Amino acid sequence: MKARAALIAVDGANGRAIVAAAKRVVPAGRRALKGVSHFDASGLFEQMLVADDDAGPASPRTLLLLYAADLAFRLRWEIEPSLAEGQSVVAAPYVETAVAFGRACGLSQKWLRNLFRFARKPTERRTVDAPPGPTRPATAGFVEFGCAQLAQPDGPWSDKKLAARTRAHLRARTGRSRARRVVRRAG
Secondary structure, eight states: OOOOOEEEEEEEOOOOHHHHHHHOOTTTSSOOEEEEEETTTTTTHHHHHHHHGGOOOHHHHHHHHHHHHHHHIIIIIIIHHHHHHHOOEEESSSSHHHHHHEEEEEEHHHHHHHHHTOOOOOOOEEEOOOOOOOOOTTSSHHHHHHHHHHOOOSSSSOOHHHHHHHHHHHHHHHHHTTOEEEEEOOO
């Protein structure tokens, strides 16, 4: 009997560690792994990096709306077609990373869940518990990008504090769910 295709979500606060963990995923007993759907597949965040900075830093809500748009792109063009072909796919990161970042910024759980209600529930969830990486380059992952965008000398958070708060929110969520498989890294 053929195993069902799976959507495997890999979330965390360290973009490089998320990608490394996603590459190590080997879905035992499943059909071939199609590949990894990465953050910024749509190029929205890359465009922000090269855009003129006259508008100033983006707000947390703006960053999360852009993440939701990027995730919708990934679902439409990478994830759903792979699943329809019967192949498993890894999403790195998926919804929990963005929700943890939003909570770290003080956004309500209700607003965040409403924002991501379009996203398909993953078959498996994995959390990479690695310390946040440096926010430079900001292209390492969503948390690093968001921290680099929001960090201001006189603002409410430093990039390191915001990244650490994001990791703490992910840890708290992981601790509440027995269904999660946690990949721990020293650090």
